[in-house]
Amino acid sequence: MTYRLIQLAPGAYDLLLRDTVVASVVRNGSRQPYTWTAELLEDLPRNRRPSPFREIEHDFPSQEELCAWLGCSTVKTNNRHNTAPGL
Template structure:
């Protein structure tokens, strides 16, 4: 499975799996230290969730840790830059 992230705005990303949007990644809070959440769009039963999702949402202290958990997906901007 190959994940990728498309940045929509500072602190907000679409999460794609094999080219299909299946979740989001967002920065929580307006002041540091921020936390980051990866969330599935659908409340799939545990047996149908893509790895490494064991829950619908997972929280991380940094974007780097979240990306490592997903297998270091490519990050693209939606602005084409």
């Protein structure tokens, strides 16, 4: 399965499976060490949840571990500090 993370705001992402948003990913806490939570948007029966989700919500000690669990190859950030060429 191909997952992608699209950043909405610092510490908040949509999780896309193919081209459909299936979950949210958020950074928890205001101080390090942060934890990360991936939560499905729909409360599907266990046999209809996309792999590797076994529960509706899963917690991780780092974003890297969450991405490894998902096999997530793409993380699109929303870096507002960069300026687009020509502006």
